[in-house]
Amino acid sequence: MQPDQQFLRIPGPTPVPPSVQRAMNQPMIGHRDQETKDLLHRIKPKLKPVFGTEQDVLIIAGSGTAGLETAVVNAVHPGDEVLVIVTGAFGDRFVQICNEHQIETHRFDIEWGEAVKPELIADYLRQHTGIKAVFATFCETSTGVLNPVKELADVIHKQSDTLFIVDGVSAIGGADVKMDDWGIDILITGSQKAMMLPPGLTFAVVSERAWQVIETNDRPSFYFNLTKYRKQLENDATPFTPAVSLLFGLKQVLALFEEEGLDTVFARHERMKNMTRAAFRALNIPLLTTDQAASPTVTAVRPDDFDPDALRNELKKEFNMTVAGGQQHLKGHIFRIGHMGYCSPADILQVIGIIEVALNKIGKTVKLGTGVGAAQEMMLSGGI
């Protein structure tokens, strides 16, 4: 390993593109000065297509969890009944936030590693007619599952006036989403995943229907008050001090999205997913999820004949390469490779190449080049 070289392949924070890093190095500006207004004015229209919406995308200084809590406290009143679909650690987090706010929470657990089946939610909502909001996780980062958000929206809106609130944290920017067309009511993400920024920003988009609910909620929180963010953003401003450097970076991220083309961005993520999965299949190392449930941004691998944490330690120690482990009951059973944001097929070849070497070093003999070859084959076939 060479000092100063590291390979960050966890599902966020992700590497930041050099031009974004440079953009963030600009001299500080006053957060009430015209420069900041100009910055927000330029960012506003370019954020919308990333979320598939015509609504303004509200920008809040805070982590992804701040965004999730913002959604909860604005859209739901204490005592309201809600349904939380839990497909992993981040669905679980929505439950914890709802509990914190004395919300009547129905918890719908799905086996970790599987995606939710929309018909199950349709049934549940038919049997529980008082539910005001359904919470789901788009990409469940802890398992690498992409839940069928479009189909969920269909069944939810068929049944009731229930709001549909989606955690898009490790999906938005890497997976296509059509918030308006699909009928998502609140969509949240963070900056440090497929949005290619350091952590520190959370984004919230709200449908017209959700605004009507939020407007009846007169004191959701002082800081997490979405109405304040909406009102200020109409004038290219924020209610509280924005994270200015991250806005400098965001402007450049949006320029990069525009240069590559969003469709190409999403296709690149699909390709990286397919390459990663093909590699582990060729190596006969089991994947946690099915192809159908797999996220384009993160892949969970569930080995049956070696210790994933031994592999992770070897990768870190010998190559300064970081991949993620399992969370909660999957700890010690899986490892997860992030392939989102500033990451390309060439990086996947490198990750797989190094993992093959590291596996042999920890005593799991694999034929060198096998996984890489399968990933290369997937690149060449051009099929995404």
Place this chain on the structure above:
Amino acid sequence: MQPDQQFLRIPGPTPVPPSVQRAMNQPMIGHRDQETKDLLHRIKPKLKPVFGTEQDVLIIAGSGTAGLETAVVNAVHPGDEVLVIVTGAFGDRFVQICNEHQIETHRFDIEWGEAVKPELIADYLRQHTGIKAVFATFCETSTGVLNPVKELADVIHKQSDTLFIVDGVSAIGGADVKMDDWGIDILITGSQKAMMLPPGLTFAVVSERAWQVIETNDRPSFYFNLTKYRKQLENDATPFTPAVSLLFGLKQVLALFEEEGLDTVFARHERMKNMTRAAFRALNIPLLTTDQAASPTVTAVRPDDFDPDALRNELKKEFNMTVAGGQQHLKGHIFRIGHMGYCSPADILQVIGIIEVALNKIGKTVKLGTGVGAAQEMMLSGGI
């Protein structure tokens, strides 16, 4: 290809480590202020082991060619007889510089792709006793040959008081050198190769014997006057404005060398060479040089059934990966991969993986994963 991602794998300029880039971003300081003196004071002792010398390493703002011309104009007088060993484009450059200065130049040409045999030089010097200096290229960047500088020094100093002047531009920092022990009289390098900096600095080290000659040369050049640099550096200063940002970066480069350990740095370069060569051997694609003549910092490949420039174009267009082509009569016949400085075995796996894909795309069918597997095998065997 993702915007903002590029793979620079030419034999210099090479990628700059992030911590070096950050170091160079420090606010400017006055070049006659104490801060600059402190900087040079810290740099001075740490540069010496990189060149294998107890002499001060003189730092001149200029390119590698500026360093070569500095060596010529200081150590040789117009009308003196010198011998230039030409093993490629950079040996040829020494000849051009000598011609420019009306020096009586003997040119000793070696087939490009081969290293010089020291006994040939011994013979030549026995037959031409008036030669005051011999010029050689340590790593001939245009062919990926590492000339046997130690053995050359032995035969040169056995025969005469001839000075031995070495262009170390793509070697120093990547290949071990013992200037004092081997008896090199002037050793030159540039900043943008294995020294991990942007272009803009050239380094010159001078033996006691060479200083005696230089001191008789009262007007070598106003700017390229080594005596001025020596005198000023004794007081931690430079005769002319130094390239201050590059000095900030150099201090950090030397910290990285210290952290990794110079022996490990050199071993890493050997390993990258061996990986690269093993990969092309496994792919049945001919290398330009023999193992014995091969440089640890750059590998030249001479394909016999595809156009190297078609491969280079494909790499650039599809993957934003740059490898070098051939120079002069090797143009269109070879391509060259730089593996020096901020480059690791993981990067070699990536380069080879991408080249295999690109080869298939340009119609040269290779079995995917073959070259990568051979390179991985070389990593695993641990043998450098």
